[in-house]
Amino acid sequence: MESEQVTPRFDADVAVIGLGAVGSSAAWRLATRGLDVLGFEQFEPGHALGGSTGATRLFRVACLEHPGLTPIARRARDLWRELEASSSQALFHETGGIMIGPPGSRIIEGTLRAADAHGLPIEQLDADEVARRFPAHARHNPGDVGVWDPEAGIVRPEAAIVAAVDAARAAGARIRTGTRVTAIEPGDAGVTVRTADAEFRVRHVAVTSGPWISRLVPDLPLTPHRVVMTWFRARDGRDANLEVLPVFIRSVPGHDTWIWGHGAMPGPDGFDAKVGPEFDGPFTPDDPDAIDREIHPDETDEIRDLVAATFPDLDPAPSGVTTCIMTHTPDGQFVVGPTAHPRVVVGGGCSGHSFKHASALGELVAQSVAGEQPFTDAAFLDPRRFAR
Numbered sequence: 001m002e003s004e005q006v007t008p009r010f011d012a013d014v015a016v017i018g019l020g021a022v023g024s025s026a027a028w029r030l031a032t033r034g035l036d037v038l039g040f041e042q043f044e045p046g047h048a049l050g051g052s053t054g055a056t057r058l059f060r061v062a063c064l065e066h067p068g069l070t071p072i073a074r075r076a077r078d079l080w081r082e083l084e085a086s087s088s089q090a091l092f093h094e095t096g097g098i099m100i101g102p103p104g105s106r107i108i109e110g111t112l113r114a115a116d117a118h119g120l121p122i123e124q125l126d127a128d129e130v131a132r133r134f135p136a137h138a139r140h141n142p143g144d145v146g147v148w149d150p151e152a153g154i155v156r157p158e159a160a161i162v163a164a165v166d167a168a169r170a171a172g173a174r175i176r177t178g179t180r181v182t183a184i185e186p187g188d189a190g191v192t193v194r195t196a197d198a199e200f201r202v203r204h205v206a207v208t209s210g211p212w213i214s215r216l217v218p219d220l221p222l223t224p225h226r227v228v229m230t231w232f233r234a235r236d237g238r239d240a241n242l243e244v245l246p247v248f249i250r251s252v253p254g255h256d257t258w259i260w261g262h263g264a265m266p267g268p269d270g271f272d273a274k275v276g277p278e279f280d281g282p283f284t285p286d287d288p289d290a291i292d293r294e295i296h297p298d299e300t301d302e303i304r305d306l307v308a309a310t311f312p313d314l315d316p317a318p319s320g321v322t323t324c325i326m327t328h329t330p331d332g333q334f335v336v337g338p339t340a341h342p343r344v345v346v347g348g349g350c351s352g353h354s355f356k357h358a359s360a361l362g363e364l365v366a367q368s369v370a371g372e373q374p375f376t377d378a379a380f381l382d383p384r385r386f387a388r
Contacts, residue, residue, distance in 0.1 A: 027175070223329075335348055
């Protein structure tokens with residue numbers, strides 16, 4: 001007698017593990033497709049223990065890191081606007097952005113390369129024009145030039161994550177917070193997802209747990225590391241609001257380095273000016289479960305010097321300091337798409353510049369799980385590139 005065919009029973013079509021920057025949007029975009037989504041978050045949405053804390057993240061369309069990021073940024077902006085409408089709160093604030101550095105530098109050439117590839121409405125400025133239009137940036141190295149990206153701005157990460165999780169719930173996703181996934185076991189017929197006290201069978205899994213991705217997908221070369229973020233107030237009688245200090249990435253006068261940031265926004269939900277140093281590694285890996293949250297006395301010395309050298313209107317003593325965790329890949333690009341196992345998709349590897357793209361990266365994760373054609377060529381983000 002022929003053996004009876006047994007149809008596997010599943011608890012969901014897809015499990016999304018980690019509901020931070022990418023995972024919250026992946027759960028939302030999957031649920032809007034009518035898939036049965038089970039989302040796992042070890043903390044609470046919008047928590048301050050991963051890589052998506054700190055009130056703001058820079059948004060840029062002329063992405064100096066790779067021209068292929070420009071269509072991802074534009075799709076992300078559309079999705080941020082959609083979340084704003086559904087959540088009735090401001091998540092994206094367009095300020096424009098000024099990039100300043102020597103001709104041929106990564107800041108300038110990377111920005112121009114993205115602009116040329118996509119016909120972006122950037123403006124190229126000489127040093128005098130930069131100083132005239134942006135007096136806060138009047139200090140510069142001899143020969144520096146500027147590129148103005150009118151589509152740049154800031155995104156509110158904590159609020160955006162909460163809004164995406166709420167949108168996922170509204171579309172039918174089941175969200176389990178305070179639940180850490182301890183293992184995934186992919187097979188030909190599905191994936192087993194294990195927590196401390198339960199197991200679930202799903203057809204596919206999206207691992208979007210930020211610095212914890214390597215816990216579940218250990219063959220990816222991801223390096224989590226601790227980062228200190230700093231904020232600064234204007235000196236008495238000076239102005240350092242977003243209107244006079246919009247988004248920037250720029251060289252530092254008298255230093256062979258660059259900084260990034262934006263001005264302040266007053267009000268109950270506001271923030272001081274935010275400035276941070278550029279860091280290209282090498283990175284010493286940190287355990288995301290044992291991050292040192294204490295700020296040590298000498299940790300802000302470098303950024304104090306850089307702010308003092310660049311911005312006469314800012315008090316170089318930080319008004320606020322906190323930590324977060326970034327996760328870098330060897331080439332500085334994200335990992336988004338299927339892994340060696342076709343039922344396991346990942347979305348992460350922030351490399352210090354992902355949050356602006358997070359909603360669209362969630363869309364790419366959803367398209368990968370659903371077997372759809374991606375909205376743009378994202379081959380440069382394929383996690384399998386490292387195995388190759």
